[in-house]
Amino acid sequence: MNAPSISLPFPADVPAGSPATGDATACLRVTGLTVQYRGFTALRDITIDIPEGEITALVGPSGCGKSSFLHSLNRLTDLVPGCRVTGSIHLADGTEVTHPKADVLTLRGRVGIVFQRPNPFPQSIRRNFEIPLREHGWSKEDIPDRMETVLRQVGLWNEVHDRLHKSAIALSGGQLQRLCIARALALEPAVILFDEPCSALDPLASGVVEDLIHSLRGQLTIVIVTHNLAQARRIADHAAVFWVRDGAGTMVEHGPAARVFSSPADPDAGLYLSGARG
Amino acid sequence: MGLLALVAGGMVLLIIGYLLTNAWPAIQAGRLGGFFTDTKWQPGSQRDPRFGVVSMLTASFLVTFLAVALALPVGLACAIFHRFYAPPVLERWNRRMLELLIGVPAVVFGFWGLMVVVPLLIRLAPGTPGQSLLAGSIVLGFMILPIITLTSQAALQAVPAAQLQAAAGLGMGRARTIWCVVLPAAKGGIGTGVLLALARAIGETMAVVLVCGNIPQIPKSLFDPVRPITSTIALEMGYATASHKALLFCAGLILVLCTALLVGWISFRRADSDPGTGGA
Ligand SMILES: Nc1ncnc2c1ncn2[C@@H]1O[C@H](COP(=O)(O)OP(=O)(O)OP(=O)(O)O)[C@@H](O)[C@H]1O
Ligand SMILES: [Mg+2]
Numbered sequence: 107m108n109a110p111s112i113s114l115p116f117p118a119d120v121p122a123g124s125p126a127t128g129d130a131t132a133c134l135r136v137t138g139l140t141v142q143y144r145g146f147t148a149l150r151d152i153t154i155d156i157p158e159g160e161i162t163a164l165v166g167p168s169g170c171g172k173s174s175f176l177h178s179l180n181r182l183t184d185l186v187p188g189c190r191v192t193g194s195i196h197l198a199d200g201t202e203v204t205h206p207k208a209d210v211l212t213l214r215g216r217v218g219i220v221f222q223r224p225n226p227f228p229q230s231i232r233r234n235f236e237i238p239l240r241e242h243g244w245s246k247e248d249i250p251d252r253m254e255t256v257l258r259q260v261g262l263w264n265e266v267h268d269r270l271h272k273s274a275i276a277l278s279g280g281q282l283q284r285l286c287i288a289r290a291l292a293l294e295p296a297v298i299l300f301d302e303p304c305s306a307l308d309p310l311a312s313g314v315v316e317d318l319i320h321s322l323r324g325q326l327t328i329v330i331v332t333h334n335l336a337q338a339r340r341i342a343d344h345a346a347v348f349w350v351r352d353g354a355g356t357m358v359e360h361g362p363a364a365r366v367f368s369s370p371a372d373p374d375a376g377l378y379l380s381g382a383r384g
Numbered sequence: 385m386g387l388l389a390l391v392a393g394g395m396v397l398l399i400i401g402y403l404l405t406n407a408w409p410a411i412q413a414g415r416l417g418g419f420f421t422d423t424k425w426q427p428g429s430q431r432d433p434r435f436g437v438v439s440m441l442t443a444s445f446l447v448t449f450l451a452v453a454l455a456l457p458v459g460l461a462c463a464i465f466h467r468f469y470a471p472p473v474l475e476r477w478n479r480r481m482l483e484l485l486i487g488v489p490a491v492v493f494g495f496w497g498l499m500v501v502v503p504l505l506i507r508l509a510p511g512t513p514g515q516s517l518l519a520g521s522i523v524l525g526f527m528i529l530p531i532i533t534l535t536s537q538a539a540l541q542a543v544p545a546a547q548l549q550a551a552a553g554l555g556m557g558r559a560r561t562i563w564c565v566v567l568p569a570a571k572g573g574i575g576t577g578v579l580l581a582l583a584r585a586i587g588e589t590m591a592v593v594l595v596c597g598n599i600p601q602i603p604k605s606l607f608d609p610v611r612p613i614t615s616t617i618a619l620e621m622g623y624a625t626a627s628h629k630a631l632l633f634c635a636g637l638i639l640v641l642c643t644a645l646l647v648g649w650i651s652f653r654r655a656d657s658d659p660g661t662g663g664a
Contacts (some may be wrong), residue, residue: 211554212555221546239556241556
């Protein structure tokens with residue numbers, strides 16, 4: 107699974123001397139990230155480089171701050187009143203995600219997210235693409251082609267091409283999740299964050315979505331939160347284990363997935379990954 | 385519970401039955417035809433009795449629809465402002481005010497219309513009496529404004545957070561999120577509010593008696609005086625004698641049936657509209 111990472115064309119202005127976790131350049135550099143909800147520290151002092159074009163899996167027990175971490179990567183934490191994020195997050199092109207004046211809407215176009223529960227707009231399939239694409243400045247004429255491309259990419263085109271004008275919510279759960287992935291892909295993001303994308307799906311649909319995510323490897327950077335350790339083992343190049351320490355979520359282990367899963371240094375992580383705890 | 389529901393449902397039938405028995409003499413006397421063919425309303429006249437209600441029915445519907453047309457954009461804008469733009473303190477204050485507005489008696493609205501709206505319209509269109517279709521619509525519009533605002537706001541609030549999160553996750557701004565995601569999802573609830581407002585407005589009597597001018601005619605302009613059916617009933621019931629009274633009951637019956645048709649038609653359309661769009 108952990109094939110040597112392919113090198114991708116990448117902007118030159120990556121901070122020099124990046125302490126790479128793997129052998130790829132960092133696409134997202136997170137430094138000293140702390141997330142608080144009205145004074146309650148959910149996540150403390152996370153520092154990690156997310157490698158370009160590869161799959162990074164975040165695992166850990168419930169409530170250890172995985173979603174908080176993911177949401178801070180594209181500023182969805184802004185939606186939560188009383189949520190305070192400190193530390194810094196940089197994109198490879200130098201964009202400072204955490205900067206108070208960052209263009210959040212453009213940022214979210216570049217760092218997309220797919221949630222646990224598929225959340226299509228309860229409108230036609232076509233509208234589900236038109237609405238966000240129009241927001242990001244696509245012209246009406248270009249939208250059908252873009253929609254077809256991404257629907258083909260997620261393997262949904264043959265299933266829905268004759269019902270694009272029909273309501274999206276008539277699709278099955280697995281189809282909906284693929285629709286949401288296609289919708290996120292349509293904006294041509296550099297990164298997609300997946301927050302437990304398979305846990306609301308049946309095993310079969312889950313497998314399809316997992317294969318789809320795996321097939322995106324190399325095209326864009328993927329960060330996936332999953333409770334399914336076997337899944338993480340199957341698809342991840344890099345892994346990070348989150349754990350609650352002193353009442354706050356921290357990252358207790360991270361590195362190449364093969365190493366993290368085979369010989370974790372942290373005892374809690376070891377027990378968790380062996381299935382003995384968590 | 386079931387029994388109480390039956391009482392509520394039975395009440396409607398009881399009222400219609402009551403109207404029907406009282407209207408019966410007029411129906412029996414074959415005067416129903418005149419209701420829709422006569423152009424004048426002079427039921428008390430000995431020499432030439434005329435029973436045309438078309439002008440008054442038209443007035444009722446015109447005043448009502450115009451009131452909704454005025455109140456809907458304002459109420460919806462207000463609801464959107466409250467939900468997505470206003471600081472919580474302002475929102476709470478404004479909502480309290482609107483709740484108070486619901487409690488203001490119709491006669492006070494009518495009085496306000498007479499003292500404020502009517503003179504304003506006279507100044508706006510010199511030579512007109514001021515008491516007019518437009519005056520009635522404005523006053524009614526204010527009366528239903530809180531209903532539309534508060535129900536719309538509830539509908540906006542009922543849009544699932546997951547939808548807002550989806551829109552935010554796609555990098556959508558507030559304006560497009562409201563326009564393309566929230567409003568389509570809330571339109572069912574907003575429609576219910578409009579329906580309530582329509583029903584409230586069409587039955588309204590006291591305010592329209594004071595500001596509409598009470599001349600039974602089909603208006604040619606917004607500034608023409610009109611006389612909705614409710615006004616006619618309120619104004620004439622006091623002195624009406626037997627056959628006249630039956631005619632007024634007939635008019636009331638027609639209003640009830642029209643309202644029922646309206647409500648039925650709108651809820652039918654809503655049930656019929658595309659199933660993908662959620663809402664209340
Ligand atoms: N909006 C919020 N307001 C207050 N506290 C929150 C909020 N969201 C999360 N928390 C708290 O922050 C901590 C981390 O939550 P988070 O959702 O990030 O964990 P998670 O690892 O994603 O858990 P799960 O696996 O259950 O999804 C939890 O203790 C949670 O109660
Ligand atoms: Mg979570």
